Amino acid sequence: MSFGGLYISVSGIKANERSLDTISHNIANVNNADYVRQNAIHAFSRYRNIENGSIQVGTGVNVQEIRQMRDEFLDLKYRKENTILGYWQSQGDILGEIEAVFNEKTDSQTGLQDVLNEFWDGWDELYKEADSLTIRGVLHERAISLTETINHMSDQLNSIQLDLNKEILNEAEKVNTLLSQISELNSKITMTESPGSNIKANDFRDERNALIDELSELLPVDYYESNNHGIVVSLNGRDLINGEYSNPIEIKKDSRGFGYLYWSDTGEEIQQKEGGRLFGYIHARDVVIDKYRDKLNIFVKTIADGINECVKKGYDLEGNPGVSFFLGNLPDGSDIDASNIRVNPELSNFNKIAVSTDPTERGNGEIIKKYIDDLKDKKFSELDGSTFEVYYRNVILDLGIDGNQASTIVQNQNSLLKEISDRKSSISGVSLEEEITDMINYQHSYIANTRVFNVIDEMMDLIINRMVQ
Structure with a gap:
């Protein structure tokens, strides 16, 4: 034996x-x-x-x-869907903040539409007693309330944009931290899993996979495992990580202080595409907010130009030709937008509000009936051939549609990711x-x-x- x-x-x-x-x-x-x-x-x-x-x-x-x-196919699927979720979550969050700025919910009494309606009502009341200084004072206060509301909305949009820029800088720093950590783990895994050895650096692999999951939420990266067991991570076909090599992204700021992503090795700007929270924030900052600010600026300028044109055709209580009702930064008011619209300081003398068609008739308010009343129903080419009310309603409708789209996609992605996570959990x-x-x-x-x-x-x-x- x-x-x-x-x-x-x-x-x-x-x-x-x-x-x-x-x-x-x-x-x-x-x-x-x-x-x-x-x-x-x-x-x-x-x-x-x-x-x-x-x-x-x-x-x-x-x-x-x-x-x-573990099932590597489920890992790949999870990260792909996580990238989509990160992008649309950022869009949905910002659209929600923009909706709060416009504040046009059904129970709101402080939205721009309500303030504007009070402004129009002020003109109607002045028509009944065109020489009343009290009513002129009420109109003046309502005009100031309108401009302050518009200025505040513009300031809030600027604030959201600046906060987004800070978030972009923070997320970019986070990306570089993740890249550095993944590169270090690549080195540890390669050293542990020497050629021909059955030893597996499984715990290091778990750490690395968790970091790749986190990175996939920020950027639409691609990846694969090389022959030496290191992960190669790429963006737009260019390597961010290859084994121990790391190519961190670089942030460069423009004249406004807005940060943009560049390749650190070549200095070229990184082209954006749909996917990842970081690209989502940049798109929201540079496209989404500017889109609704531009719509607001067009709306405000068209109203201001229309009112100014009307009152300049009339005369004030002292028989003098009318002056501009609204101004911007320039004396002629040609630069009026949401950020700078204000009531002409001269109109603090209520006599200066010009609504008479005849310099000799103090109680004549025909400018209101003949011109200003028509403004509310007039269609402007600047407003896509719509009236003020229809144009503004369409802006709010577009905002609601965009927000609902983002919300729906986020909800669908969360459901899909939960299903994938459950399947991963059943295996891993x-x-x-x-x-x-x-x-x-x-x-x-x-x-x-x-x-x-x-x-x-x-x-x-x-x-x-x-x-x-």
Whole structure:
């Protein structure tokens, strides 16, 4: 009898001991969201030839590798959908803030439309008593309220834009931090998983995969694992990471202080595409906010120019020709927009409000009836051939549609990501019930191998020691 049986039993003991260690590691990480369940893969050892090669005898078992139980296709799918979610979440958040600026909810009494309606009502009231200084004062106050509301809306849009710019700078810094961490993990994994070795740097891989998940939410990156086990991460076909090499993004600011992304190795600007929260923020800052600010500016300027044109055709209570009702930064008011519209300071003298068609008639308010009343129903080419009311309503409608689209996509993406996460968890997540079941199986196998070992040991003792006596 040879000692081969002992070695076979020892291999079984060691394999089951390694499997129990792996189960212990799984259970210890049951609450680690980034951890992927591991499994000890058993494989038979090479056979041994006896009787001149006519018979092969098994030599036991080896632990071939400690394998992570993950589906790389689900990882890829998750990151792709996570990129879409990051982009549309940023759009939805900003559109929600813009909606709050316009404040045109059904229960709101302070939105621009309500303030504008009060302004128009002020003209109607003045027509009834064109020489009343009290009513002129009311109109003047309502005009100031209108301009202050518009100025505040413009300031709020600017504030959102500046806050977005700060967020862009923070997210860009976060991207570079993630790239640096992934590069370091590439180095650790490559050193651990040397060529020809069965050793797997599984915990390092878990860390790296979690960082790639996080990066995919920020940028629409592509990736693959190279032959030396390092991850290559690229954006727009150019490497951000290749093994230990890292090509961080660079931020350059324009004259407004707005940051833009550039390749640090060539200095070229990184072309944006739809995907990722960082590109979403840049699009919201440079396109979405400007879109609604431009619409507001056009709306405001058209109203101001229309009112100014009307009152300049009339005369004030002192018989003088009318002056501009609204001004911007320039004396002629040609630069009026939402940020600078204001009531002409001269009109603090209420006599200066010109609504008479005849310089000799103080109570004549025909400018209001003849021109200003028509403004409310007039269609302007600047407003896409619409009236003031229809144009502004369309702006609010567009804002609602854009916000609803973003909200719907975010909701769909969250549902899809939850489904993918559940599928990943069913494969990669640690189940205490499964681990305990496996633990019992390996424990029994371990005990059985020790018993085989003891039996063979007793037989060898009997043959060698007792039979000799």
